[in-house]
Amino acid sequence: MTIILFKIVIIFALVLFMLPKQYQYYLGLVLHIAIISISSSWAINALAISSKVTLPFIPFLGNILSIEIDQLSAFFILVINMTMLTGIIYAKGYLQAYFHKKSKTEMAWHFFNFLWLHISMLLVVSLRDAIAFLMIWEVMSLSSFFLVIFETEKKETISIGIKYLIQMHIGVIFLMVAFIFAYVQTGAAFSFNGLSIYFASHNPFGLFLIFFIGFGIKAGFIPLHSWLPHAHPAAPSHVSAVMSGVMIKMGIYGILRVLMSIHHDLFNIGLFILIMSLISGLLGVSMAIVQHDVKKLLAYHSIENIGIIGIGIGLGVIGIAEDIPVLAALGFAGGILHILNHSLFKSLLFYTAGSVYKQTHTRNIEELGGLIKKMPKTALFFLLGALAISGLPPFNGFISEFLIYSGIFKSLHSANLFTDIVLMFSFTSLAIIGGLALFCFTKVFSVIFLGTARSSKVEHATEVESSMLIPDFIIGFMIVLIGFVPVIFMQPLSQIIGLFSIKMGAIQQIIPILNNISISSGIFIMLIGLLWILRTWQQKRHTIKQNTTWACACKVTNPAEHQYTATSYANNFKQLSSKVVNVKKDFKDFDETEIFPKARKFETHSSDVFEDNLITAPTNKILIWFEKIAVLQTGKIQHYLLYALLFLVLIYLLTHFNLI
Amino acid sequence: MISLLLILISSLFFVGIIVKTKAKIAARKMPSVLQPVYDVVRLFKKGAVYSQTTSAIFKMAPLVYFASVFLAVLFIPIGSQKALLSFDGDFVFFAYLLGIGxxxxxxxxxxxxxxxEGMGANREALYSMLVEPAFFILVGSVALFTNNVSFQDLFLHLKLDTNLYYIIGIASIYVFVYIAMVENSRMPVDDPKTHLELTMVHEVMILDNSGFDLALIHIVTWLKFSIYGALISNFIISNSWAIYWQIAAFFGIQLAFSLTVGILEAFKARNKMEKNPQWIIMLSAISIVVFLTVLIITEKIILN
Known part of the structure; x- marks a missing residue:
């Protein structure tokens, strides 16, 4: 019954193109809500009966293709639905600015792709057949590509879109190769379920590596990440939120799904995931610090958070391999909970950053400042997101990081020497990542929202309309809920990690600890409340004055000129990390003979070290060769006929001498 | 409960003793040990001036800061005296709680x-990020050593039964003393008595705070010193001692710690600002020595 409804909704998407502009959004909203309710009912059902739900979907290549929803799929479906729901609500306000610029078809095409991104992600996590999976994976990449290039009038957007599309296809090639390889080696079913047969009889590392590259490009592990910092700023904010919040997690889903069928030789795999994740986590946040474009900064933070998720999963795999159940259970639990957490606070940050962009028309944080007075609600939600992403209690980011930390510290004693050293590196890196995230988000929050305005763009900003704040309220509620009562999420979480053949005792042990955290968080809030009351009482009895900021007794005419900028804030970190953070200065030094110096300009640009060295440099070298070969392309038909003739002669000669 | 009281009591005198020590060494007239307390009491009796530039954030911050550190105190045990709040992994909560403040x-x-203030804020953010690994490696090593994962059990099971323990004890105390200095923005990292705003870290951040808020911030400084002093004392106090000996030892250690801070501040010059990161990372290196020592004690690294 529900499956028929699902199909009807998919077909109904075409109606979008027939509607006038003002109704398209509402149809989109209705369709999204329909899909959300249908798929959530499947997911909740799967979690409620704690087993797999299988539904026949469509006839496909002579078989019936079925939707298989186990607890892992169910979890991802709920995460996708959550973010898509807030995304479509937010889109209404955000797209208003484009309403007159875009034609009816363009708007319909946007909503159509947004809907298909939703459907394709749901199907990615619920189809097992390899061909169907790869096809729907491709649909996901294509629909997100069209969403990224929404602002087609900008030339840059198109080139970013193409870059994204090419990298996605390189990823898909790896996935295809991996599936075909497993199929050829075993002859078993051409699906995820068939992989376990290959892995049972072969050394799993090689094939896993190919899968990891394929899925890692989507997830954005460094050094496979270079599409991410470009695509996110180019896309409209609700699209970046969905892409960063859930689409990149499809890569994580793939890795988890492959891991489910591997049962031996796991140590190397776990170590590999862990190392890649530590690199992604540390470098992602380091590169984020030097960004000035708020959405680019958030994109680098997605890489960091993928790193944290990976650290959890990597440690979990090591835990299984080394037979340390507590590390396995808490590592996986932390990693998987962080998937949900990241989808929440990252989409919240993208929505609020999008609201700021809509009101000020700039993403450069150096031009902002003092917005908290003009957009207080947006500022508050951005702060909430910033606190959560920095992993600070009592918000949700802390809970998932705490689970990972607990897993590490509890297993230190029983692990062997090598694992201990690995664990030491892991928690040290987690601590540094946390510290750097704090550094980065104190910077970005205070430069955007606090102090005084740095340019005239801020002057006319006002609070966004309430439809753009609804998603913030929904997500804010979830962030606080997970932060204060994490226990309610442990039961579904333990079901999911049960799929990875982990002994479940550790998850039961963590529940009283989480209860203690809830109590401590409660005390924390009560203490703040108490102090607030005390201060109000104290200040009623004394005079409270307003004055200018103290500027060390110097007369300040324009306070904005004295303010710390984002560049100066990041400067001392930049000096520490010059190896990984490539910042170029654009400045001509004064000449000694220059008696009356002319006006000088000083600019700094940051570029991605990995992108420069792994993508731009090699492709530039290849381009040089291509340009040489381009001599052949003369544009004269006689030449082309000559090439054909030469080719025939060549073939003749080769066959004549039995060379081919 | 007793540990909370002890920490609160010792915190009242801590900064006073530091100031007194410094004055004594500089042959200045000494203020009363309770002078910082009088200052804070006076601040509580005052109104406040808020900058027109500031928003609600500025008003919230001292409250959150105070609440976070006060809550952190509740996690600290002393000797056999239990902490008010204790659960597995509470030191992670402790570290992140200080983070939100x-x-x-x-x-x-x-x-x-x-x-x-931007300058000070930025330095504070960088230094507290750099000092984080030292704390985690150190506590992680002790967790590995005792196979316990909460402050309370950690210190309850810390046994002084091998010679190598002294390496752990001494190195840990050294690192904790300096973590306390960095966290409180004291001497080698920051000079609280400097008169140049450009070279300050913590002091410059609170230039615009006054009245009630400033009082809270001062109390937080006392509490932070007292917390680290209590952590240090846990490396020395054995829980087999009689209760009054433990309390006496605790106050003795707090006194010694505050004297040390005073003497360090009197004789040491502040680091060059750009040398600070390097110096703070050194603390992590020492923590790694502790970690390696623990690996040897637990026979994971087998010598010979």
């Missing part, structure tokens, strides 16, 4: 729109 103070400083 710092986060708020940093953005509050940026909220004033002053270049000086």
């Amino acid at each position: 710092k986060f708020m103070m940093i953005i509050a400083a940026m909220d004033t729109g002053s270049g000086f």
Whole structure:
């Protein structure tokens, strides 16, 4: 019954193109809500009966293709639905600015792709057949590509879109190769379920590596990440939120799904995931610090958070391999909970950053400042997101990081020497990542929202309309809920990690600890409340004055000129990390003979070290060769006929001498 | 409960003793040990001046800062005296709790729109990030050593039964003393008595705070010193001692710690600002020595 409804909704998407502009959004909203309710009912059902739900979907290549929803799929479906729901609500306000610029078809095409991104992600996590999976994976990449290039009038957007599309296809090639390889080696079913047969009889590392590259490009592990910092700023904010919040997690889903069928030789795999994740986590946040474009900064933070998720999963795999159940259970639990957490606070940050962009028309944080007075609600939600992403209690980011930390510290004693050293590196890196995230988000929050305005763009900003704040309220509620009562999420979480053949005792042990955290968080809030009351009482009895900021007794005419900028804030970190953070200065030094110096300009640009060295440099070298070969392309038909003739002669000669 | 009381009592005198020690060494007239307390009491009796640039963040920050550190005190046991709050992994909560307080103070400083306060905020953010690994490696090593994962059990099971323990004990105390100095922005990292805003870290962040808020911030400084003093004392106090000996030892150690801070501040010059990161990372290196020692004691690294 529900499956028929699902199909009807998919077909109904075409109606979008027939509607006038003002109704398209509402149809989109209705369709999204329909899909959300249908798929959530499947997911909740799967979690409620704690087993797999299988539904026949469509006839496909002579078989019936079925939707298989186990607890892992169910979890991802709920995460996708959550973010898509807030995304479509937010889109209404955000797209208003484009309403007159875009034609009816363009708007319909946007909503159509947004809907298909939703459907394709749901199907990615619920189809097992390899061909169907790869096809729907491709649909996901294509629909997100069209969403990224929404602002087609900008030339840059198109080139970013193409870059994204090419990298996605390189990823898909790896996935295809991996599936075909497993199929050829075993002859078993051409699906995820068939992989376990290959892995049972072969050394799993090689094939896993190919899968990891394929899925890692989507997830954005460094050094496979270079599409991410470009695509996110180019896309409209609700699209970046969905892409960063859930689409990149499809890569994580793939890795988890492959891991489910591997049962031996796991140590190397776990170590590999862990190392890649530590690199992604540390470098992602380091590169984020030097960004000035708020959405680019958030994109680098997605890489960091993928790193944290990976650290959890990597440690979990090591835990299984080394037979340390507590590390396995808490590592996986932390990693998987962080998937949900990241989808929440990252989409919240993208929505609020999008609201700021809509009101000020700039993403450069150096031009902002003092917005908290003009957009207080947006500022508050951005702060909430910033606190959560920095992993600070009592918000949700802390809970998932705490689970990972607990897993590490509890297993230190029983692990062997090598694992201990690995664990030491892991928690040290987690601590540094946390510290750097704090550094980065104190910077970005205070430069955007606090102090005084740095340019005239801020002057006319006002609070966004309430439809753009609804998603913030929904997500804010979830962030606080997970932060204060994490226990309610442990039961579904333990079901999911049960799929990875982990002994479940550790998850039961963590529940009283989480209860203690809830109590401590409660005390924390009560203490703040108490102090607030005390201060109000104290200040009623004394005079409270307003004055200018103290500027060390110097007369300040324009306070904005004295303010710390984002560049100066990041400067001392930049000096520490010059190896990984490539910042170029654009400045001509004064000449000694220059008696009356002319006006000088000083600019700094940051570029991605990995992108420069792994993508731009090699492709530039290849381009040089291509340009040489381009001599052949003369544009004269006689030449082309000559090439054909030469080719025939060549073939003749080769066959004549039995060379081919 | 007793541990909370002990920490609160010792915190009252801590900064006073530091100031007194410094005055004595400089042959100045000494203020009373309770002078900082009088200052705070006076602040509580005053109104406040808020900058027009600031927003609600600036008003919230001191409250969150105080609440976070006060809550952190509840996690600290002393000898056999239990902490009020204790659960597995509480030191992670402890570290991140201090983090949220710092986060708020940093953005509050940026909220004033002053270049000086931005400078201090930025340094505070960097240094507290750099000092984090030292704390985690150190506590992680002790967790590995005792196979316990909460402050309370950690210190209850810390046994002084091998010679190698002294390496752990001494190195840990050294690192904790300096973590306390960095966390409180004291001498080698920052000079609280400097008169140049450009060279300050913590002091410059709170230039615009006054009245009730400033009083809270001062109390937080006392509490932070007292917390680290209590952590240090746990490396020395054995829980087999009689209760009054434990309490006496605790106060003795707090006194010694505050004297040490005073002497360090009197004789040591502040690091060059750009040398600070390097110096703070050194603490992590020492923590790694502790970690390796623990690996040897637990026979994971087998010598010979």
